[in-house]
Structure formats: C-alpha cells, structure tokens
Amino acid sequence: MNEQQPSPEPPPATPVSGVDDGQGRRIGPRPLDRPPVDPTQAAEFGRPDGVDSAFAPRAASAAANGSIALAPPPPEALSTAFSRPDSLGDVVLQRAPGSVPYGSEPTVEPVFWQDSADRDPWRDPGAGAILGPPAAESGSDGDDGAAPPAKTGPLLSVPELLFGRRVKPVALASLAGVALLIGVAGGLAGWAIAQAGNPLTSSVTLAQVDSPGKQAAPGSVADIVKRTQAAVVQIEVQVGSGGGLGSGVMIDAGGYILTNNHVVSAAATDPTATLRVVFADGTKTDGKIVGRDPKTDLAVVKVAVTNPTVIQLGKSSSLSVGDQVIAIGSPLGLSSSVTSGIVSAVNRPLQAAGEGGDPPVTYDAIQTDAAINHGNSGGALLDDTGALVGINSAILSPGDNTGSIGIGFAIPIDFARRIAEGLIRDGQVKHADIGLNARSVSAVSTDGAQVQNVKEGGAAAKAGIAEGDVITKFGDRPIRTADELSVAVIERNIGDTVKVQIVRQGRQMELQVTTQSD
Incomplete structure (x- = not known):
C-alpha cells in the first residue's frame, strides 16, 4: 500500500510591500491548475520548433535588417505644447515602489484586503450566484444612461388647458386652425351634397311668399x-x-x-x-x-x-x-x-x-x-x-x-x-305607356275608354286587354273618356303595376298591367 503523503503546508503570507502594520495581508493568486498536455495534440497544434511566441521577436527582425525603425521626432510646435516643463527635471509620472508620494499622502500604505477577503464571492470563482436588487434604482442616473420611464401626468381640464400655462400657445393655435379647417371642409361638403340633391333650389334671390293657405288681404x-x-x-x-x-x-x-x-x-x-x-x-x-x-x-x-x-x-x-x-x-x-x-x-x-x-x-x-x-x-x-x-x-x-x-x-x-x-x-324624358289606342264611349250603363287596337307585345297585350274592351278604371282613378285614360297612364312611373277594370261583353273584369316606356 502507498503511504499517505502529508499535505504540503501553505506558503507563508507575504507581508505588505514596504510596510508591515501587523494586521492585514495581501492575498496571493490561487495556484494555476495546469493539466498535462496530450503529446498527440501538442504535435498537431503546437508551435513549430524554434518558435517560442506568437509574435516574431522585434529585436531579431531589426538585427536582421541591420537597423531598428524608429518613429520620426514630433514637430517642434507639438513638443513645445505638450512636453514636460523644464522645472520638473527628471520627475516622472510613475513613482517607484516604496518612494515617498507627492503631496500629503500617509506614509503607511492602507490595508487593501481584510481578513475575510478570501471568502469574498467576488474573489472566489467557486462561490454560488446570489440574485439581488439592481445596483441602482429604476430611473436613476446610472452609468448605463437609460432614461427613466415616462409617467402619465394628470389630465388637464379646459381652464387649465387655456389659462393654466401648461400648453404652449403655438400648440393651441395649431389645434384651433385644424378644427377650423375641418369645419370649413364639412360645411363645403354639406353644401355640395345639398346642391346636388335638389337641382331646382339653391342659394339665390327667391321670390318671397306668405304663409301657404292664407287668403291675402285686399291689394x-x-x-x-x-x-x-x-x-x-x-x-x-x-x-x-x-x-x-x-x-x-x-x-x-x-x-x-x-x-x-x-x-x-x-x-x-x-x-x-x-x-x-x-x-x-x-x-x-x-x-x-x-x-x-x-x-x-x-x-x-x-x-x-x-x-x-x-x-x-x-x-x-x-x-x-x-x-x-x-x-x-x-x-x-x-x-x-x-x-x-x-x-x-x-x-x-x-x-x-x-x-x-x-x-x-x-x-x-x-x-x-x-x-x-x-x-x-x-x-x-x-x-x-x-x-x-x-x-x-x-x-x-x-x-x-x-x-x-x-x-x-x-x-x-x-x-x-x-x-x-x-x-x-x-335633356329628355320617357313616359309610361301601355300600348293601346282608345276612344271615348258613353252608354246607359257604361262610360269609359273603348280599346280600338292593341300593340303587339305591349303592356296591354301582356295583361290580356283585347280590342273592344271598355276601360272604366285605371288604378284608383275612374275613366270616363279616352283623354282621362291617357292622362292616368302618363302620370304613372315606368314599371308600375296597376289594376285595370274593364267591361268585356257586358261582364266586368279586373286585370293587372305593368307600364312600359313609350
């Protein structure tokens, strides 16, 4: 059996560079885990022999050419404007470790990490994720520059709108102009529709009349x-x-x-x-x-x-x-x-x-x-x-x-x-017609319009009116003469269906006739 090897002791903490205050210590980086490299993959993907870096050495390249390319000196105007003042001498912006800082800074370097710094989740990549509130409240002026969401303000009443100085006068004037244009357009459209609907009336000088049905006074x-x-x-x-x-x-x-x-x-x-x-x-x-x-x-x-x-x-x-x-x-x-x-x-x-x-x-x-x-x-x-x-x-x-x-x-x-x-x-008009000619007749029992001839294919022929029939009624109008029949027909509209009473061989009959165009 293999003997259990004792775990190596951790290296001693390195004191703060330059000063040991006896309290805090800087924490060193965690040891790197470098797994062994597969020789096959190293041979396939590794650098060629003799190449130690991803970049060619500048010094070697310059030596091969025999000289080193340097940037040209800046113009004198730029050097005068942006160079260090002569009063600073050899003072540089970066000070060396352990040197005395400029100004009134403390002589003891402050502690950077606390004793519990090794348990800080921001330092420990193995720490569990913890969800919390955002670093800044919504709508605050954070580093992301996001604008706060718009909030709906209170509704404006008519007095506030007109006199509360909460709306620009230019906006009110524009709104009034749009309303006026809409009103004018609606009025013109109504006027045009009214004129088109009645061709015998318009805005003209009309002859005045009194109240209809009233008898006028003498004179x-x-x-x-x-x-x-x-x-x-x-x-x-x-x-x-x-x-x-x-x-x-x-x-x-x-x-x-x-x-x-x-x-x-x-x-x-x-x-x-x-x-x-x-x-x-x-x-x-x-x-x-x-x-x-x-x-x-x-x-x-x-x-x-x-x-x-x-x-x-x-x-x-x-x-x-x-x-x-x-x-x-x-x-x-x-x-x-x-x-x-x-x-x-x-x-x-x-x-x-x-x-x-x-x-x-x-x-x-x-x-x-x-x-x-x-x-x-x-x-x-x-x-x-x-x-x-x-x-x-x-x-x-x-x-x-x-x-x-x-x-x-x-x-x-x-x-x-x-x-x-x-x-x-x-430019012209069409009239109703039933397609027959008639003459006035008068008898002891019957007065009316006697049919003299009937037009073939006309409305009267389709209704069954025959030559010799005496028409005594057309619709609601009694017919006593041929003139009355002509007037009764011409006053109808084309396509009207009208009841017609006729007397045929002493018998009264009623037919339906549909008027046609003359």
Missing part, C-alpha cells in the same frame, strides 16, 4: 306682382322674316327657364332660328334649348346670367276650386302683363294636337278664368301667396274667336317639376 295682388314679376321673362323666336313670342319662368339659379314646347319648337327644328330672352327690366340675352317634351308641351331654356330672381315653387295639389290665382306673361307681345282670377277646375284632362307633327299633348290641367291670350304660353300661374302652381299653356276659343273667353289651362307644377328635372338632367 295683395300688387304686392305679389312686385315680388315675383322679375322671375317671369319674355321669349322671342326669330325664324327668317317671321317668328313668335311666348313667356317663361326662371326656376333655377343656373339660368334654367321653364316654358312650353310650342313656344320654342320652331327654334329647335330650324338651325337658322334665333332665341332671345327678355327680362322684366328690358335686359336681353341669348337662350339655348336644354330639352323638350312634346307629350307634355314643356321645354327648358338656359341663359347665362348671374344671381337671377328665381320663382318659388308651390304645390298644385293643394289647390281647390275657387282659390285666387294670378297669371303673369307677355300676351300679344305685352311683356309683364298681369291678370287675376280663380281656379275654375282641377284635374281637367286635356289632350291637344302636337306642334309640327309632334305627338298629342296630354296632361291634367288646372282650369282658370284669369285672362290668358296668345303670348301667355309658358308664363306663370301663381297662387295667393306668390308661389308658382302652374305653367299657362292653352286656351279654349270657340269658332273664329282666338282671344280669351275665360277658359284657360295651366300645367300643374307638381307634374311640370318632374318633367323639368328630367330635361335638365338628361
């Missing part, structure tokens, strides 16, 4: 004319050496004038014709036809004007027989003539021959006894508030009498407005 006709006369114009059409006169009503700020088709039809068919518009103050300007609708005897003319007086549109559906009405136009070339009367009848079916080969004119007319003559066509029919309720269109004159006998007709504004909007938007 109110003069007041109404004073407020509305500027919105009624005279239309002159010159074709070669001839021509004609009519009237029109300004209905939109864009310069759109509503009139009758038969007033401007000559200018539409003859390219050499001229069309002039004369205002109430005598101003004249050229006009251009925007669109015509021969079936309803309506047309729209446009003139280039700024801020015209625009008539205010009323509701013809609110008229009753006996209501006071006023007609303004240019009868027989007498511009801005005014007549007054009452409503003689409403929903009067009217069908008249068209102009120059145009289809028959059909509409539900307002009948009035206000004097209407040639030249009043296209002029305004106003109610007792000054609102436009009709477009004067025709008169009834028996025999050779071509003047007024107290029976005039106007196109209701509720119907005319829809046609005007279509002409302004598209």
Whole structure:
C-alpha cells in the first residue's frame, strides 16, 4: 500500500510591500491548475520548433535588417505644447515602489484586503450566484444612461388647458386652425351634397311668399306682382322674316327657364332660328334649348346670367276650386302683363294636337278664368301667396274667336317639376305607356275608354286587354273618356303595376298591367 503523503503546508503570507502594520495581508493568486498536455495534440497544434511566441521577436527582425525603425521626432510646435516643463527635471509620472508620494499622502500604505477577503464571492470563482436588487434604482442616473420611464401626468381640464400655462400657445393655435379647417371642409361638403340633391333650389334671390293657405288681404295682388314679376321673362323666336313670342319662368339659379314646347319648337327644328330672352327690366340675352317634351308641351331654356330672381315653387295639389290665382306673361307681345282670377277646375284632362307633327299633348290641367291670350304660353300661374302652381299653356276659343273667353289651362307644377328635372338632367324624358289606342264611349250603363287596337307585345297585350274592351278604371282613378285614360297612364312611373277594370261583353273584369316606356 502507498503511504499517505502529508499535505504540503501553505506558503507563508507575504507581508505588505514596504510596510508591515501587523494586521492585514495581501492575498496571493490561487495556484494555476495546469493539466498535462496530450503529446498527440501538442504535435498537431503546437508551435513549430524554434518558435517560442506568437509574435516574431522585434529585436531579431531589426538585427536582421541591420537597423531598428524608429518613429520620426514630433514637430517642434507639438513638443513645445505638450512636453514636460523644464522645472520638473527628471520627475516622472510613475513613482517607484516604496518612494515617498507627492503631496500629503500617509506614509503607511492602507490595508487593501481584510481578513475575510478570501471568502469574498467576488474573489472566489467557486462561490454560488446570489440574485439581488439592481445596483441602482429604476430611473436613476446610472452609468448605463437609460432614461427613466415616462409617467402619465394628470389630465388637464379646459381652464387649465387655456389659462393654466401648461400648453404652449403655438400648440393651441395649431389645434384651433385644424378644427377650423375641418369645419370649413364639412360645411363645403354639406353644401355640395345639398346642391346636388335638389337641382331646382339653391342659394339665390327667391321670390318671397306668405304663409301657404292664407287668403291675402285686399291689394295683395300688387304686392305679389312686385315680388315675383322679375322671375317671369319674355321669349322671342326669330325664324327668317317671321317668328313668335311666348313667356317663361326662371326656376333655377343656373339660368334654367321653364316654358312650353310650342313656344320654342320652331327654334329647335330650324338651325337658322334665333332665341332671345327678355327680362322684366328690358335686359336681353341669348337662350339655348336644354330639352323638350312634346307629350307634355314643356321645354327648358338656359341663359347665362348671374344671381337671377328665381320663382318659388308651390304645390298644385293643394289647390281647390275657387282659390285666387294670378297669371303673369307677355300676351300679344305685352311683356309683364298681369291678370287675376280663380281656379275654375282641377284635374281637367286635356289632350291637344302636337306642334309640327309632334305627338298629342296630354296632361291634367288646372282650369282658370284669369285672362290668358296668345303670348301667355309658358308664363306663370301663381297662387295667393306668390308661389308658382302652374305653367299657362292653352286656351279654349270657340269658332273664329282666338282671344280669351275665360277658359284657360295651366300645367300643374307638381307634374311640370318632374318633367323639368328630367330635361335638365338628361335633356329628355320617357313616359309610361301601355300600348293601346282608345276612344271615348258613353252608354246607359257604361262610360269609359273603348280599346280600338292593341300593340303587339305591349303592356296591354301582356295583361290580356283585347280590342273592344271598355276601360272604366285605371288604378284608383275612374275613366270616363279616352283623354282621362291617357292622362292616368302618363302620370304613372315606368314599371308600375296597376289594376285595370274593364267591361268585356257586358261582364266586368279586373286585370293587372305593368307600364312600359313609350
């Protein structure tokens, strides 16, 4: 058996260099553990023979070249600026061990390590790791330079925001400017949407009206004319050496004038014709036809004007027989003539021959006894508030009498407005049609419109209406004449499905007809 060798005694502690105060001792480094080197690896990875270091000896290299390369001397200016003062002599910055320090430092070197220094975990690599708090609190000005986390401050009230001097005036002014821009943009967008939604109204000078439905006091006709006369114009059409006169009503700020088709039809068919518009103050300007609708005897003319007086549109559906009405136009070339009367009848079916080969004119007319003559066509029919309720269109004159006998007709504004909007938007309008011709019949038991012929593939043929049937009701409207049937159909929208009552060989039947485009 091998005898147990006694452990070597530790080397004595080395006293503090130069001074022994009898208390502390410097601790020497731990002995290095140098395991034996594998000869195979040493032969594979070791330095070549004759090489003792990773760097070539400078002295040997310089000796081989015969001289040692030295750095060139610094410039005189740098030497003067940064060299040691002559007063220091041979004094160097590093003092030798044991020498007396400069200044008033103690003559005894202070103890650097304590008795327990050998157990200090920072010195003992075998000591266990201990987790503790960070060296500096969060947000402190440590060596890492990290900025403290931002903290949410108290919310500002309106007085503090405006008067507490906690926000820069420039920021407040910028915020106010942004809010103002948003408000202006919203207002402009709303104005544009409103204008696009209703083509017959805009910010213009409107003819004022009183409260609707209220009977005006005596003498109110003069007041109404004073407020509305500027919105009624005279239309002159010159074709070669001839021509004609009519009237029109300004209905939109864009310069759109509503009139009758038969007033401007000559200018539409003859390219050499001229069309002039004369205002109430005598101003004249050229006009251009925007669109015509021969079936309803309506047309729209446009003139280039700024801020015209625009008539205010009323509701013809609110008229009753006996209501006071006023007609303004240019009868027989007498511009801005005014007549007054009452409503003689409403929903009067009217069908008249068209102009120059145009289809028959059909509409539900307002009948009035206000004097209407040639030249009043296209002029305004106003109610007792000054609102436009009709477009004067025709008169009834028996025999050779071509003047007024107290029976005039106007196109209701509720119907005319829809046609005007279509002409302004598209230049033309389409109407509902059922594809048949009829004539008025009257018998002891039945009055109505008797079908003369039915268009093949038309709405009436698809609904089963046959030649010889007598139509007595179209929707909710009783039919007593062929004119009433034409008016009832044209007032419907294209694609409407309507109940139709007919009498066929003495038997009453009800059919469903879907209107088509004419």
